[in-house]
Amino acid sequence: MLRLNSGSFTSIPTMLVSYDCGIAFDVYIRKGANFFLFARHGELTDAHKHRLTEHNVDTLYIHSDDLPSYDAYIEENFSNLLQDDAIPIDDRSELLYGYSLGLGKGLLQNEGMVQPTVEHRDKLLMLADSTFDFISRRKGASKSIAALLSHNYKTYSHCINVSIYVMLAMVKLGFDKRSSRAVGAGAALHDIGKSRVPAAILDKPGRLTTEEREIINQHPIDGYEICRDMDLDDASIDCILQHHEKLDGSGYPGQAVRVPRHVRIVTVADIYDALTSTRPYCRAYNAFEAFKIITKDAEAGRLDKEVCKEFMLILTEGQIVSG
Numbered sequence: 001m002l003r004l005n006s007g008s009f010t011s012i013p014t015m016l017v018s019y020d021c022g023i024a025f026d027v028y029i030r031k032g033a034n035f036f037l038f039a040r041h042g043e044l045t046d047a048h049k050h051r052l053t054e055h056n057v058d059t060l061y062i063h064s065d066d067l068p069s070y071d072a073y074i075e076e077n078f079s080n081l082l083q084d085d086a087i088p089i090d091d092r093s094e095l096l097y098g099y100s101l102g103l104g105k106g107l108l109q110n111e112g113m114v115q116p117t118v119e120h121r122d123k124l125l126m127l128a129d130s131t132f133d134f135i136s137r138r139k140g141a142s143k144s145i146a147a148l149l150s151h152n153y154k155t156y157s158h159c160i161n162v163s164i165y166v167m168l169a170m171v172k173l174g175f176d177k178r179s180s181r182a183v184g185a186g187a188a189l190h191d192i193g194k195s196r197v198p199a200a201i202l203d204k205p206g207r208l209t210t211e212e213r214e215i216i217n218q219h220p221i222d223g224y225e226i227c228r229d230m231d232l233d234d235a236s237i238d239c240i241l242q243h244h245e246k247l248d249g250s251g252y253p254g255q256a257v258r259v260p261r262h263v264r265i266v267t268v269a270d271i272y273d274a275l276t277s278t279r280p281y282c283r284a285y286n287a288f289e290a291f292k293i294i295t296k297d298a299e300a301g302r303l304d305k306e307v308c309k310e311f312m313l314i315l316t317e318g319q320i321v322s323g
């Protein structure tokens with residue numbers, strides 16, 4: 001066997017490549033500090049798979065040079081992999097969250113360098129569809145995916161987390177797949193306008209000046225502009241434009257006459273994820289501290305009381321919260 005002990009390798013769950021024999025990348029196994037070529041691309045046969053099962057090999061490795069081929073394989077087989085019950089639920093959750101973060105990072109962490117297109121929209125809609133199916137059809141999927149969410153705040157991970165919380169809520173509240181997909185895609189894009197806000201303002205530890213606050217408050221409108229070539233559904237646009245609107249009119253940009261229910265769900269998920277994440281200017285609150293703050297806002301008439309109650313029930317009954 002070819003042995004490699006240099007270069008960079010990435011671990012992948014064995015089950016993800018067992019699904020299809022036609023992989024376009026080499027796979028390695030690891031022994032100590034060394035990596036051994038196990039099968040060349042296109043040559044992972046049933047006999048190979050049998051050996052992996054026989055020896056309980058649950059992790060394989062791919063070389064960094066092959067990452068683009070691996071990503072293409074995952075993208076092509078994404079929906080099928082998520083629905084494949086032979087793959088442990090936690091591995092599929094990892095696949096879902098990893099793919100979502102990759103998509104979010106490409107769109108939101110490029111300082112406005114990426115102009116999103118209908119192709120990006122279609123990927124986000126496919127992701128929302130797959131997330132909906134995964135959560136609604138697989139027992140334990142909600143808890144498994146929620147356990148992975150990063151609490152180290154970055155705009156892209158925050159957007160993806162919000163999108164996942166929103167999909168959890170929409171499935172539990174009985175929204176159908178068709179309406180959930182546009183909201184899921186909109187939630188994943190809701191803060192894309194922040195790519196136009198300088199990091200020095202976004203991450204400023206102290207109090208913001210009036211001017212800095214105005215720049216930040218522009219991000220829903222900037223987000224709407226950034227997404228103009230995506231041909232988004234109205235439900236997705238609502239999420240981007242209105243997620244900071246408050247029911248008592250104290251939010252921004254202050255253009256919504258009536259905030260639709262799906263946006264109210266995004267707003268609560270947005271606040272919850274931000275509060276439970278470590279931000280440069282604020283510690284992470286635990287779930288119950290965050291619930292207390294959200295409840296206070298709802299009691300004051302800023303947030304939808306029913307939506308807040310439902311959201312908190314979904315997280316507690318699904319044992320998704322961590323104290």
Ligand SMILES: [Fe+2]
Pocket residue numbers: 190191219243244
């Ligand atoms: Fe925002």
